[in-house]
Amino acid sequence: MFLFRSDDCMVIILIYVDDILVTSNKESYLQDLLLQLQSRFAIKDLGDLHYFLSLEVSRTSEGLHLCQTKYISDLLQRTSLLDTKPVTTPMASGPTLSIHDGTPLLDGSEYRSTVGALQYCTLTRPDIAFAVNKLCQFMQSPTDLHWLAVKRLLRYLKGTPHFGLHFSRSSDFSLQCFTDADWASCPDDRRSTSGFCIFLGDNLVSWSSSKQKVVSRSSTEAEYRSIANGTAELTWLESILHDLGVVEKISDKDKNI
Known part of the structure; x- marks a missing residue:
């Protein structure tokens, strides 16, 4: 850029x-x-911008809408799930997936390719960020149960192909960061998962769901690590806004965590 x-x-x-x-x-x-x-x-x-690197841009009277409808359709076609029955959630609520679940796939290349494609979907779909992050943890040795979880996520996308991000025009340049974390959710290494989302005014501009680098010894420690991750991203965004000449409009009271 x-x-x-x-x-x-x-x-x-x-x-x-x-x-x-x-x-x-x-x-x-x-x-x-x-x-x-x-x-x-x-x-x-x-x-005018309409399509760029599989991102579809629609202009409305209220702003811009970004989605990946065609990309999702092509992915469903590639995995032979275009006519599958959709589900309402991207992932089952339990039990938590483990590296020891199921039988190892004879060829994990399709799993890795599909999950890699799903990672690109998270550019406009923060609602699947947690599920994709979880599925990425089994790239080395995927099993049949992990593959079923991938198919479930694809079935969710089948029912929500037009979901995406909406950016509206606003004079509000306040930055707000929301963070959360579970504690020792991974049954394999007992590491926690952090998540954050950052809004510039009313518009979501950054989000993440990732496993923490170390084992947190308490739920409080897990939450603090999540806050640290969100704060680092918030600081980086502020530096970008400074380069764009927007930072002058941001005061300390407008930065909320």
Whole structure:
């Protein structure tokens, strides 16, 4: 990502291989940049953003909606679950999955490929972050029960393909971070799982669900580690907002944890 700023204008360029997104708070600057690029390179202007790296962008009167409907459909087609019956939750409430559950798969390549694809889904689907994180813990030696859990998650996506993120226009630049943690939830190593989500105003901009690096000796310790993770992400986001010229609008009272 490249950022160009002047006193009254900002241009952001996001480049991934041969795909480029360009945005600016001034249309004249945006057009001038495109003309300069076209004078040096053979580029094609595809107009307003609608589809980028499997992310679908829809504009409404209230803001932007990001989803991955086609990507999910292609994933269901690849796993022969396009006509499966949907479920209402991404994961069973219990019992907790373990590395010792079930019979090891003869070939775990499909499991690893599918879970890797599900990781990309979490770009717009924070509701499956916990389930995907759990399934990633069995990449080395997946079993038939782990594969059933993957299929359940795919069935959940089958029923919710249009779910995604909605970003609305707002003058509220306050940062709010919500964290949580369980305690010793993993039956294999007794490590806890941390989770956080961060809002910029009313818009969700960052989230995570991950197993903690060490064993917490109490629920209080697990919660503190989760708060530390959320605070680190909050600090990083504030530095990005500083580069974008937004941090001046954020006061200490607007940063809540």
